Structures are given as structure tokens and as C-alpha cells.
Amino acid sequence: MKVASVLIPLPVPEAFDYEVPEAVALARGDQVAVPLGPRLIRGVVAEVRETTGSNRRLKAVEQVLDDPRLPERTVDFVEWAARWTLSAPGEMAAAALKGLRAPRPRPERRVRRVGERSPAKLTAARAAVLEALGPRSMPGPDLARAAGVSSGVVKGLVDEGVLEVVEIEAVAAFDPPDPDHAPASLNPDQAAAADAIAEAVTGGGFAPFLLDGVTGSGKTEAYLEAAARTLKTDPAAQVLILLPEIALTQALIERIAARFGAAPAEWHSGVAPPKRRQVWEAVQAGRCNIVVGARSALFLPFVNLRLLVVDEEHDGSFKQEEGLVYHGRDLAVARGRIEAATVVLASATPSLETLWNAHQGRYGWLKLAARHGAAVLPQISLLDLRQAPPDPQTWLSQPLREAIGETLARGEQTLLFLNRRGYAPVVLCRACGHRMTAPDTDSWLVEHRYTGRLVCHLTGFSMVRPKLCPSCGAEDSLVSVGPGVERVEEEVRQLFPEARTAVFSSDTAPDGKSARALIQTMAEGGIDILVATQAAAKGHNFPHLTLVGVVDADLGLRGGDLRAAERTFQLLTQATGRAGRADKPGRAVLQTWTPEHPVLMALAAGDRDAFVEAEMAEREAASLPPYGRLAALILSGENAAAVDKVARELAGSIPNAERLEVYGPADAPLALVRGRRRKRLLVRADRDVDLQGFLRAWLARVKIPASVRLNVDVDPYSFL
DNA sequence: AGCACGCCGACT
DNA sequence: GTCGGCGTGCTC
Ligand SMILES: [Zn+2]
Numbered sequence A: 001m002k003v004a005s006v007l008i009p010l011p012v013p014e015a016f017d018y019e020v021p022e023a024v025a026l027a028r029g030d031q032v033a034v035p036l037g038p039r040l041i042r043g044v045v046a047e048v049r050e051t052t053g054s055n056r057r058l059k060a061v062e063q064v065l066d067d068p069r070l071p072e073r074t075v076d077f078v079e080w081a082a083r084w085t086l087s088a089p090g091e092m093a094a095a096a097l098k099g100l101r102a103p104r105p106r107p108e109r110r111v112r113r114v115g116e117r118s119p120a121k122l123t124a125a126r127a128a129v130l131e132a133l134g135p136r137s138m139p140g141p142d143l144a145r146a147a148g149v150s151s152g153v154v155k156g157l158v159d160e161g162v163l164e165v166v167e168i169e170a171v172a173a174f175d176p177p178d179p180d181h182a183p184a185s186l187n188p189d190q191a192a193a194a195d196a197i198a199e200a201v202t203g204g205g206f207a208p209f210l211l212d213g214v215t216g217s218g219k220t221e222a223y224l225e226a227a228a229r230t231l232k233t234d235p236a237a238q239v240l241i242l243l244p245e246i247a248l249t250q251a252l253i254e255r256i257a258a259r260f261g262a263a264p265a266e267w268h269s270g271v272a273p274p275k276r277r278q279v280w281e282a283v284q285a286g287r288c289n290i291v292v293g294a295r296s297a298l299f300l301p302f303v304n305l306r307l308l309v310v311d312e313e314h315d316g317s318f319k320q321e322e323g324l325v326y327h328g329r330d331l332a333v334a335r336g337r338i339e340a341a342t343v344v345l346a347s348a349t350p351s352l353e354t355l356w357n358a359h360q361g362r363y364g365w366l367k368l369a370a371r372h373g374a375a376v377l378p379q380i381s382l383l384d385l386r387q388a389p390p391d392p393q394t395w396l397s398q399p400l401r402e403a404i405g406e407t408l409a410r411g412e413q414t415l416l417f418l419n420r421r422g423y424a425p426v427v428l429c430r431a432c433g434h435r436m437t438a439p440d441t442d443s444w445l446v447e448h449r450y451t452g453r454l455v456c457h458l459t460g461f462s463m464v465r466p467k468l469c470p471s472c473g474a475e476d477s478l479v480s481v482g483p484g485v486e487r488v489e490e491e492v493r494q495l496f497p498e499a500r501t502a503v504f505s506s507d508t509a510p511d512g513k514s515a516r517a518l519i520q521t522m523a524e525g526g527i528d529i530l531v532a533t534q535a536a537a538k539g540h541n542f543p544h545l546t547l548v549g550v551v552d553a554d555l556g557l558r559g560g561d562l563r564a565a566e567r568t569f570q571l572l573t574q575a576t577g578r579a580g581r582a583d584k585p586g587r588a589v590l591q592t593w594t595p596e597h598p599v600l601m602a603l604a605a606g607d608r609d610a611f612v613e614a615e616m617a618e619r620e621a622a623s624l625p626p627y628g629r630l631a632a633l634i635l636s637g638e639n640a641a642a643v644d645k646v647a648r649e650l651a652g653s654i655p656n657a658e659r660l661e662v663y664g665p666a667d668a669p670l671a672l673v674r675g676r677r678r679k680r681l682l683v684r685a686d687r688d689v690d691l692q693g694f695l696r697a698w699l700a701r702v703k704i705p706a707s708v709r710l711n712v713d714v715d716p717y718s719f720l
Numbered sequence B: 001a002g003c004a005c006g007c008c009g010a011c012t
Numbered sequence C: 001g002t003c004g005g006c007g008t009g010c011t012c
Helices: A074-086 A089-096 A124-133 A140-147 A153-161 A188-203 A219-233 A246-262 A273-284 A297-298 A330-339 A353-359 A398-409 A483-493 A512-523 A564-576 A598-605 A608-621 A640-652 A691-700
Strands: A001-005 A016-021 A031-037 A039-050 A109-111 A135-139 A161-166 A208-215 A236-243 A264-268 A290-293 A307-313 A340-346 A365-366 A379-382 A412-418 A426-429 A444-450 A454-455 A463-466 A478-481 A501-504 A529-532 A544-549 A587-592 A627-635 A659-673 A677-688 A707-714
Touching: A001 A031, A001 A089, A016 A031, A016 A353, A039 A074, A039 A089, A039 A379, A074 A089, A074 A297, A074 A330, A074 A707, A089 A297, A109 A124, A109 A140, A124 A140, A124 A153, A135 A140, A140 A153, A153 A161, A188 A208, A188 A219, A188 A307, A188 A340, A188 A365, A208 A219, A208 A353, A219 A236, A219 A246, A219 A307, A219 A340, A219 A365, A246 A290, A246 A512, A264 A273, A290 A297, A297 A330, A307 A330, A330 A340, A379 A598, A379 A707, A398 A412, A398 A483, A398 A544, A398 A587, A412 A564, A483 A501, A483 A529, A501 A512, A544 A564, A564 A587, A564 A598, A564 A608, A587 A598, A598 A608, A627 A640, A627 A659, A627 A691, A640 A659, A640 A677, A677 A691, A691 A707
Parallel strands: A208 A340, A208 A365, A236 A290, A236 A307, A264 A290, A307 A340, A379 A587, A412 A529, A412 A544, A501 A529, A544 A587
Antiparallel strands: A001 A016, A001 A039, A031 A039, A109 A135, A109 A161, A426 A478, A444 A454, A454 A463, A627 A677, A627 A707, A659 A677
């Protein structure tokens, strides 16, 4: 008897076995409908084996679906990713089927002439139809319109057998990219990097690289050149380029279209389901060569993936925190290994993990030294707020105000960077000191003045800003404390009433379309002063931007997060890098109360190596990543006692292990979210410890009731 | 994730 | 005496 192990999109730890009927041929990767309890469910075949029988009566595979088979190595990857992240393999498989939600497009119905057959009665209308159609095939309604007759005439000809209806499978065509369409001219560094990548691709086998170069050094041209050479040697090769955010895809797609004469496929959650199915099927059939996407594109069913690029690899947006918890960069490297492909991690400020791998020689290290073309790095200075404090209830100090004024007078643009949405991060009562908090979550409500609401940024809860203090009832006693981008813009408008100002945050540009519009206005010079969160720090080029003011450079450094320094260095490097071109040198001013902070000193000196060395030394001393590994277990539930009980049981069943410690349980940094109590346990292990194996053994010892949810985060980034 | 089974309050 | 509340557990 033949038995198939089938991956089912449920939170169960393993595949379920089904009997394979004699007449059915099945292989790994096939999509099947299998009975589960009373219903049928879609699954992916992980394995088919011959057995003599089994200890339980198996249900049989109901049907082999006619959706395409998942390639062998895509299934390998899915299974590996599930083991690595300790998630259910069936749920990981479901991530690979995300593109098939929309139904197959209905085949297009067209009419065409049957031989030279003519109608018995050739009326004027019928002649017009035959004339308009000629030897081609056309959709019936189009033909009627072209001939200027009603659709009844066409139908009559079909009924009489003069025309026939043919169904044409709607297959989306992705024009093949032309590697020689419009090659860029490369400087020697870029050429050397492209050579190294292209050689690795041609040589075959897994080959990871760090492509390391400052903003404007031309990383994109370098990896696109490598992609072009890949496609030149193997026109069937597939190339995947991952970006951290959907907002960045459009610009890259346009660049690729210009470079290759054909637009790449686009893949992310914003793409409509029918389009997604087309891309999925084209990738699976090898009819699509270049895909640009967000992290979920990692799960596409590539059949000949040769080159995988993770652009802005340091970006925290690659970490998926909701549902399946995984890091897109780490999984990209794993996929590259499984596909025996070349992987390029590109960044101006690589993550310490990636730098460590490059230092160790595990990754090839390609450095682009020069800024390419017209771009020039800005002059960065620290503005000591202890020497020049802003006036009360304002956030821009006098020297920064003067710099903005000068920039404005020259007709150039300013970007004021503050990574805080809204008007004020805290609202409190002057009478009683009460802080406005979310009702079911441990967080302050943020005031948004454009909408007049108080908003919880964690859950999206919002309320109208109340007239009376909800605690003491005092009237008009609520005051806004601290600045957000809206408040800085208000200050700018008062200072420079004639200047054109705008705010760029996920609130003012919630989708790709509005973001592109704002970016274009800025690029064309339609804005003098842009106040922005990190939404504007990434990737965009503004030729007239010559001043970047960082309103609060200390912001990210507060709080004892493991990656606070690293993240701040990366974000501020990125933000300040927006300023300056060859003909218009830029400068960046960082307002700080702690100018002696090593991160800020390294930024001002433009000395990334000094920062990396200091931060690496700290991580090494504490055996923290990249010198060790972490995993977080978050327990949550509405019943606080039940959560505590599970946390204690976990703490009481820790398996013995060497070079590994468990910390906690303790309240998670956000102890209450959406009414759910949260507890956290943290595991630290040396790099060579089998961390996942330890976690599996540990979790197998404890029964977790349905009322308590356990989230395992291997290699956590955010410590919330 | 569904969908069943199961043990305690207000109804014909 | 039953109808039904959703807590707990299983699905090859
Ligand atoms: Zn009050």
C-alpha cells in the first residue's frame, strides 16, 4: 500500500498520513485535497512511500488538484524553514501557496473562421463581420464592435458554423529580460563586484556575498549587472530581489525595466490575488526570470533560482513578527543554500550578523568604496543641545533653525528627521498628572492632531481627544508632551511661514500610491521642508536636498534594547545619506543631549568601522549575537493566572544543557496587549549549540492549554 | 483553523 | 426536565 505524508495548513507539528489509491500517481510537492474530520482541505504532499500497513486506519487522498506541483527544493525549503523557526510545517507550506488564493482566470473565449466556409445568406452585417475578423481570432464582443454590428450577428454566424468559438488559456506573458538592453557603465569597484557575483553564479553552488557600499556607491547597478550576466549565460535563470518595504519596489521595477527592456514580476501583499496567481504560475513554470518582492516572495516556487539579492539587508522590516515569525534575510540565505544559488546581501550599514559572517570568511565581501556618479556623502555634525537648548515647547535649536533658513534662502530643500508619528507621544493631565493610556494595552496614547485623535500605535485603538480628564474630570487640563513629526512641522510653519512644508509618515502616506506622490513632489522641488519619520529615510533620492536635521538623535539610543545602538547607527546613516550631490554638497545636523555617545561620535566622524568594532566588542563580551544566539518565548493569554502557571511550568522543566542559559520568566516588555497578559522567557546559547533542538525538547515537556498562546521567536530582533 | 464533545444556567 | 454557553481537544 502506498502512503502519502501531507502537509496541512494547521498548527499541528507534523504531516498527516493518507492512503494513496492504486490508480493515483503522486509525487512530493503535489497539491491534494484530503479529508480532515468532516471536511476537505488543501495540502502539499511531502513524501510518498510504500508500506505494508499501518497501526491506524488511514483515510485516502480524495483528489489530486490541478494546481501546479511545488518544486522539490521549494518543499525542502518549506520544511527547513519550519524546523528552523519551530513552526508547523503545514503552515509554512501554506505560505508557499499564498499566490493561489484567486481562482484560475477563466479561459478567454474567442471566435475565428472555420476554414473558408461562408454563410448561406451573406448580409451586409455578416460581410462586415467576416471582413473585420479576417484570418485572426477575436473575442466575440470586440468583433461585433469592430464590425459595427450587434453581437447577435456574430452569434448567428457561430450557430451556423461559419465561425467557431475557441477557448484560449489565459497565460500571462512576462517578457524575457534583455541583458544587453541598456547596460550601465560601471566604475572599477562595481565591475569587480559584478564579476565576482557573476562568476559565482556561473560556477554554480551556494555562494553568499556581502555587497558593502555607502549610499550612492551603486550597489544596485552592480547586482543588476550580475543579474544580466546570469541571464546571458542561462536565459532560463531566475533572479529574486528582495526589498524590505513595498514602498521601495516601484522604483526598482522601473530601473529594471529601463535596464532590461522588460518589467520584472512584482510580488508582495499589495499585489491583487489574480495577478499573484499569474506570477506564481509563471515562476513555477519557469516563464518568469526576474522577481522583485517583499520577504514573502521567498516562498515562491522557483524552478531555476540562480541569484537571490537581499537589498538593504540590515533593515528590520525583513523580520516578520506576526503569524509565522521569521527573518527574511536569514531565510533568504537558507533558500540560497538549498537552491545552490548565489546570495547577495547588500547594504551601506550591514547588520552585525552579516559583517561577522563576512569577517569570518563565510561570506565573500565585496566593497564599493567610491560614491558613484553625482552623489557625495554629507558633512555630519553634532549639535550639542546643552550648549544651545531649544526654547521651551519647541524642538529645533537656534543653530538648526539658522541652517534651515540658509538652505531655504538658497532655494534648496531640508529634511527634518524624527522617527515619531503623530503630534505628541504623550498626553497628560496638568491637574492630576494622569497619562492617557490605551484601555487594554500597556502603552501611552499618541496624539494625532490632523485627525484630532489619540491613537495606540500597537493596536490601532483610537479615541477622540477628550475635553475632560478621564481621571479627575478637570476641564481643558490635558497637555501634549514631547514632539512628533506633526508638531515639528507646526514649529517649522511658524518659523518659516512662506516655506512649503509637508509631513511624511505612515499616517500621511499610508499606501504606496500616496507615498510615491509625496516622494515625487519632493524630488521635483515642490516641498521646501519635509518633516519625516523613517518612511522617508529609505532609498529615495532628492536632488535638491542639501540639509538633513535629525531632531532627536538620542531617541533610538534610550531603552536597553540589544540592537538600539546598531539600529540607530543604521537609521541615522540612512537618513543623513539623503543629503547632497556633487554640485550641491550636503550636510547633516544631529541634535543631541549626549554628543559624547560613541554611536553619535562614530556617525559624525563617518567612521563605521569604529562603531562596528566597539559594538562587536560589547556583544562578544556578553556572548550576545552575533557571538551567541537568542530565542524568546512569549506566553500570552487573557487569563493572567493561566499564563503565569504555564510560565512557571516551563521554568521548572528546563532540560539540562551546556553553554546555554534561560532567563525569566518575567513580564514581557509590553506586559499587556489587547487585553492579553504577556510573559517572556529568553534563551541565550553559544553559536554551536543546537538551539532549536533544545527548544523542541523543552517544549515537548510542557502541555500548553488552549487558553495560553506560545510564540517562539528564534533570533528575535524586536524585544517587545 | 473548524468542529465536536462536554459540563453548568434560564427556559418551554 | 431540556437548549445552549463557549472551554478543551482532536483532526492522519
Ligand atoms: Zn486629571
